Structures are given as structure tokens and as C-alpha cells.
Amino acid sequence: GDSVTQMEGPVTLSEEACLTINCTYTATGYPSLFWYVQYPGEGLQLLLKATKADDKGSNKGFEATYRKETTSFHLEKGSVQVSDSAVYFCALSDGAQGGSEKLVFGKGTKLTVNP
Amino acid sequence: NAGVTQTPKFQVLKTGQSMTLQCAQDMNHEYMSWYRQDPGMGLRLIHYSVGAGITDQGEVPNGYNVSRSTTEDFPLRLLSAAPSQTSVYFCASSYSQETTDTQYFGPGTRLTVL
Numbered sequence: 001g002d003s004v005t006q007m008e009g010p011v012t013l014s015e016e017a018c019l020t021i022n023c024t025y026t027a028t029g030y031p032s033l034f035w036y037v038q039y040p041g042e043g044l045q046l047l048l049k050a051t052k053a054d055d056k057g058s059n060k061g062f063e064a065t066y067r068k069e070t071t072s073f074h075l076e077k078g079s080v081q082v083s084d085s086a087v088y089f090c091a092l093s094d095g096a097q098g099g100s101e102k103l104v105f106g107k108g109t110k111l112t113v114n115p
Numbered sequence: 116n117a118g119v120t121q122t123p124k125f126q127v128l129k130t131g132q133s134m135t136l137q138c139a140q141d142m143n144h145e146y147m148s149w150y151r152q153d154p155g156m157g158l159r160l161i162h163y164s165v166g167a168g169i170t171d172q173g174e175v176p177n178g179y180n181v182s183r184s185t186t187e188d189f190p191l192r193l194l195s196a197a198p199s200q201t202s203v204y205f206c207a208s209s210y211s212q213e214t215t216d217t218q219y220f221g222p223g224t225r226l227t228v229l
Contacts, residue, residue: 004157032214043119043205044158044220051215089157099212101146101165102173105157 002027006090006106013080013113021075021109023064023090031092033057033066033073034103038087047075047088080113087111117141119221121206127227128196136191136224138206146209147189148173148218149181151202158205164189165212196228 007022025031032051036044048057053068062077073090090106093099122137140147145166150158150173160173164183178200180192189208193200203225207218 034217036220043222044207046217046219049215049217091158093214093216095214098163099146099214100209100216100218101148101163101207101212102160103148103150103158103207103218105150105159107155107157 002094002104004090004092004104004106007109010110015082015113015115016079019077019080021088023073023106025071025092027092027094029094031094034091035064035075036089036091082113082115085111085113119206119208119219121221121224123224125225129229130196132196134193136204138189138221139187140208144208144210146212148207149191150205153202198228201228202226
């Protein structure tokens with residue numbers, strides 16, 4: 001079945017450092033790819049998404065590019081802030097396995113940014 | 116719009132007790148899902164629904180029942196709680212089944228089974 005593998009944390013950075021969280025996937029069909037963020041004590045919210053190869057999703061200074069050739073969707077930010085401290089989840093939605101109602105998630109990466 | 120709401124926020128049960136986790140959305144979304152979140156496991160799909168009256172099993176359905184009598188509500192029932200069901204439960208909804216569509220998540224219910 002489909003799966004998502006993401007870099008396991010925890011990751012601890014200083015403010016203004018560069019961030020990369022790796023994410024790779026396997027899918028039967030041609031999936032859409034998502035990054036969700038979970039701030040402490042809250043539910044998940046969409047950070048960004050990409051729906052076809054070479055698409056770049058971006059939001060709040062975060063970026064990720066859909067790389068079909070390497071089946072990857074790495075999350076990057078050039079300068080992190082304390083407010084970025086959260087758990088980040090990579091996920092996919094595969095039409096061959098259902099649709100938007102059946103997201104497949106990675107295990108999550110906890111990011112802590114120190115002042 | 117309130118979005119996706121879940122009640123209760125916290126719950127403690129004893130082994131063998133039953134309870135219902137409530138989920139409601141006011142966005143007129145057809146597609147709704149329940150996930151559980153466990154440390155180091157990410158989120159795993161329990162049950163999902165593609166419309167009123169239609170439900171199906173996800174990856175980890177054992178010990179849970181669902182029903183969808185209205186578009187707005189999608190309750191999750193624990194029939195006989197077990198310590199292995201200690202988890203954080205998230206309800207989510209989306210407008211269409213298109214893979215490009217976004218799922219919107221509720222704030223979660225933290226359940227402890229003693």
C-alpha cells in the first residue's frame with residue numbers, strides 16, 4: 001500500500017537557522033502531497049500542498065517541491081522562528097486508493113526553535 | 116463558520132466502558148474521516164464516510180463503530196474501551212473526493228483508558 005517516510009526528529013534549531021525536513025513516498029497512483037503542521041495542543045492545519053510533478057507549494061516562508069523522479073516532497077525554510085516550533089506531518093492522497101478522505105501520513109517531525 | 120468541532124476535548128474511561136466521540140462540521144462537506152494519533156505513529160485512518168448513510172473502514176477499525184445519519188455529524192463509538200485505545204482522536208472533513216482537495220481537522224479529543 002501507499003506509505004510516507006519522513007525524517008524523524010526531534011529537530012532542534014536556533015532562530016534564523018535553515019530547516020529541511022525530508023519526506024519520501026510510495027504510491028500506487030499519482031498522489032497529491034501535503035504538509036500539515038500541528039502546534040502544541042492544537043489540531044492539524046494545512047501548511048502547503050502540491051498536486052502535480054514539479055509543483056512548488058509555499059506558505060509562511062515554507063516551501064516544498066513535488067519531485068516525481070525522486071518521489072520526494074522535502075519541506076524547507078530559510079530562516080526559522082521560535083513560532084515555527086511544532087510537529088510537521090507529510091501526507092499524501094492517492095486517487096488509486098480512494099481520495100481526499102483517506103490521507104496517508106508520515107510519523108511526524110517535532111521541531112523546536114530556540115531563541 | 117466554526118469549521119470542524121469535536122467534543123469532548125478530554126476523556127478518561129475505564130476498561131470496558133463505552134462512549135461516543137462527537138464530530139460536526141458546518142462547511143457542507145460530504146467527506147469525513149476519523150484518525151487516531153499515537154506517539155511515533157503519525158495519524159492512522161479509523162473509519163471514513165463519503166456521504167450521509169455511507170461509511171467504510173480505514174486502516175485500524177477494530178473496536179470502533181461509526182454512522183453518518185446527516186451530512187454534518189460523524190460520531191465515533193467505542194464499544195468496549197481498552198487501554199490500547201488510549202490516543203488522540205481527530206475528525207476531518209473535505210468538500211470533494213478529489214485528491215487535490217484539503218482535509219480540515221478538528222481540535223482533537225484526548226482519550227485515556229485505564
